Amino acid sequence: MIVKDINKLKEKCVPVSAFNFGEGEDIAKQLLDELKNSEGGIGLAANQIGINKRVCVINVKEEPIVFINPEIVERSEETFVFPESCLSFPGKHIRTLRHTSITVKADNHEGKLMFTADSDDINDAFECVCVQHEIDHLDGVTMFDREFKQEPWKRKSKKIGRNDKVLIAKGTESKTIKYKKAEPLLDDGWTLVEV
Ligand SMILES: [Zn+2]
Numbered sequence: 001m002i003v004k005d006i007n008k009l010k011e012k013c014v015p016v017s018a019f020n021f022g023e024g025e026d027i028a029k030q031l032l033d034e035l036k037n038s039e040g041g042i043g044l045a046a047n048q049i050g051i052n053k054r055v056c057v058i059n060v061k062e063e064p065i066v067f068i069n070p071e072i073v074e075r076s077e078e079t080f081v082f083p084e085s086c087l088s089f090p091g092k093h094i095r096t097l098r099h100t101s102i103t104v105k106a107d108n109h110e111g112k113l114m115f116t117a118d119s120d121d122i123n124d125a126f127e128c129v130c131v132q133h134e135i136d137h138l139d140g141v142t143m144f145d146r147e148f149k150q151e152p153w154k155r156k157s158k159k160i161g162r163n164d165k166v167l168i169a170k171g172t173e174s175k176t177i178k179y180k181k182a183e184p185l186l187d188d189g190w191t192l193v194e195v
Pocket of ligand 1: 085086087088133137
């Protein structure tokens with residue numbers, strides 16, 4: 001059963017004890033089973049099945065990835081907008097603002113894991129967003145807390161230089177480009193999001 005009560009999902013998960021590693025693996029197995037039975041789910045966090053422990057799984061590419069006690073240790077300044085949904089909120093589709101690249105440490109992985117949406121493969125973007133989405137769950141954060149609300153950018157006192165990088169968005173698409181390249185697009189339905 002998947003937890004759909006947002007108040008329960010706002011509770012932070014506690015780390016799995018380093019002395020009870022089997023517990024983390026057991027939770028991961030339950031998560032992968034639940035994910036397999038879900039309709040098109042690509043990730044799941046332990047609190048979504050009522051277990052308040054820091055374990056989550058994703059299944060975007062050929063092999064699922066299990067994370068026990070994961071932490072995002074590095075985040076790119078660059079962000080992008082992506083469509084998201086969540087097994088706890090069926091039928092809800094929103095756009096969120098996510099980091100383009102992240103680095104993750106987890107107790108069941110040696111070294112660090114890098115995820116980036118900065119590639120030609122759309123699955124890389126799905127994976128990068130999914131990892132951020134699931135680790136957010138473990139921190140009691142849902143996709144609604146990351147919702148991208150498109151507001152017209154208000155001119156600050158600072159003047160934008162032609163070579164300044166800006167974030168622009170249109171529909172579910174977004175990109176960070178130089179202002180001189182963004183300017184013509186602003187007349188074409190794109191909105192300035194961040195300078
Ligand atoms: Zn979710």
